[in-house]
Amino acid sequence: MPNHPDVMEKLVSLCKRRGFVFQSSEIYGGTGAVWDYGPLGVELKRNLQDRWWKAMVRQRDDIEGLDTAILMHPRVWEASGHIGGFVDPLVDCSNCKKRFRADDPKIKGTPGEPDAQCPACGMKGTLSAPRLFNLMFKTFMGPVEDSAATIYLRPETAQGTYVNFLNVQQSTRQRIPFGIAQIGKAFRNEITPGNFIFRTREFEQMEMQFFVEPGSDMKWFEYWKEQRMKWHQGLGLAHDRLQFHQHSADELAHYARAAFDVQFDFGGSLGFQEIEGIHNRGDFDLTQHQKFSGKKLEYFDHAANKRYVPFVVETAVGPNRTLLAILVNGYREENVEGETEGRTVLGLSPALAPIKAGVFPLVKKDGMPEMAHKIADDLRNVFPVFYDDSGAIGRRYRRQDEIGTPFCITVDGESTTADTVTVRDRDSLLQERIATDKLREYIGQRIAE
Ligand code: GAP
DSSP, rough: OOOOOOOOOHHHHHHHHHSSEEEETTTOOOOOOEEEOOHHHHHHHHHHHHHHHIIIITOOOSSSOOOOOOOOHHHHHHHHTHHHHHHEEEEBBTTTEEEETTTTTTSSTTTTTTTOOTTOOBBBBOOOOOOEEOSEEEEEOSSSOOGGGGEOOOOOOOHHHHHHHHHHHHHHTTOOEEEEEEEEEOOOOOOOOOOTTTTSSEEEEEEEEEEEEETHHHHHHHHHHHHHHHHHHHHTTOOOGGGEEETTTEEESSSSEEEEEEEEEEETTOOOEEEEEEEEEEHHHHHHHHHHHHOOOOOETTTTTEEEOOOEEEEEEEEHHHHHHHHHHHHHEEEOOTSSSEEEEEOOTTTTTSEEEEEEEEETTHHHHHHHHHHHHHHHSSOEEOOOSSSSSHHHHHHHHTTOOOOEEETTHHHHOEEEHHHHHTTTOEEEEGGGHHHHHHHHHHHHH
């Protein structure tokens, strides 16, 4: 198995310096495990989400899009099992007030007993016996803060889809098998968050629920496993850094009959970790919502003249975590032949790169800045470009390499007379001379590759 280096620390610094990801409320010392996306990060995340939406909704006639609210009726979470089942056993230290998962390997002894030692302050006998802690964030709806007004921030987008199953099916007249996809925020009061944007308390999900006839569920489960792995490979993630992990019986979530994770090798000690979960949820969710709401959530199969509660095959991927995988996968430091200074490159696929081209005048005279501005303005109508005329040309290349810009267009002495420019490829460093009126087409094609 290849041993990929740990690039996390370097990435965190690059992300802040270049405007991909900032710590939330940084000037107040930060909010625990919550991050903001800067100008480049938001472009990269949108490109990723658009790509998922295109593959899962726009390019298929058997999947519909949906966008449901974060705040839902509290009974939803009773029905889904999240109030009872979405819990971690935790222990508290009465001395330093820190909280740990009960199965934290750093705890010595048995929590609740005098021999147990706090892994943070080292005191013995201060750890409580394990208590169940719900991972959902609670808040209150309306002016009264009592238990009747308690609602939750959703911990997954899927439930918004289940409660709308019939609304979508009847309004679109879809027939089973069909799916419903949505992208949206989810919140979990994670006890052991960390590794930058890998595990956070506020994050996004891109989830698709595929409704099938009972009995055909394992066939569709296999189909979606294959489709989703291909999608991750298509992002440019190295094939040897991707693998499936099958959930054993004790790993399965309370709703799942079978589950596989798509894992990515983040390198260093983090290694292979889940970036997407593919679950066979059976009829668990729809049956529970029928029971708790008293409303039927059955599908009527006209051809077979029968009614049934469909089974669900779910694909659930986090854009934040996948974005981290893309950054880790693309980060490299290398020497350049003939140059003393090395370079840092984000080898992002051109389709995902936040900026598609840097546009530079070689020097700030002889009509070059004017021509470069005109080219940048024209290209900006089609894709994001960055105009830069400051510093040596080599420095300008390096600045774009570091943020993953696949092409750099330079207006030089020949450009103003021949109406051509050079286009430098980030990875091969080769430069081609291209007519300015062919630039849109040239870059458009390379982005689509
Ligand atoms: N509806 C099923 C579900 O929520 P999950 O495996 O818990 O399944 C799906 O979550 C995906 O959401 C994960 O593979 C991961 O990419 C993302 N995700 C989950 N918890 C996360 C967290 N705390 N921070 C960032 N991403 C998270």
